[in-house]
Amino acid sequence: MQTMRIKLDYNNLMERIDGVLSRSRSKIVREEALGIATGLSILSSYIEKIAIRAIELEDDALIGLLLDLNVLKEEE
Numbered sequence: 001m002q003t004m005r006i007k008l009d010y011n012n013l014m015e016r017i018d019g020v021l022s023r024s025r026s027k028i029v030r031e032e033a034l035g036i037a038t039g040l041s042i043l044s045s046y047i048e049k050i051a052i053r054a055i056e057l058e059d060d061a062l063i064g065l066l067l068d069l070n071v072l073k074e075e076e
Contacts (some may be wrong), residue, residue, distance in 0.1 A: 009046070010069040014040060047071055 054062035066072040
């Protein structure tokens with residue numbers, strides 16, 4: 001059974017979340033924004049380390065997933 005992966009622009013998603021958090025007037029968002037931003041920053045750091053390791057190991061499966069997330073870009 002073949003599975004289809006959906007592509008996602010990770011960096012754009014992070015920018016959109018940041019924009020919503022910084023412009024929201026919601027009390028809950030204001031209270032939780034710092035924790036959410038900190039968590040997303042840690043997540044981004046881990047994803048960057050995973051990308052570096054995937055390239056070091058030449059792991060095609062991980063590289064493919066990271067390409068689908070637009071974390072990595074192919075160069076010719």
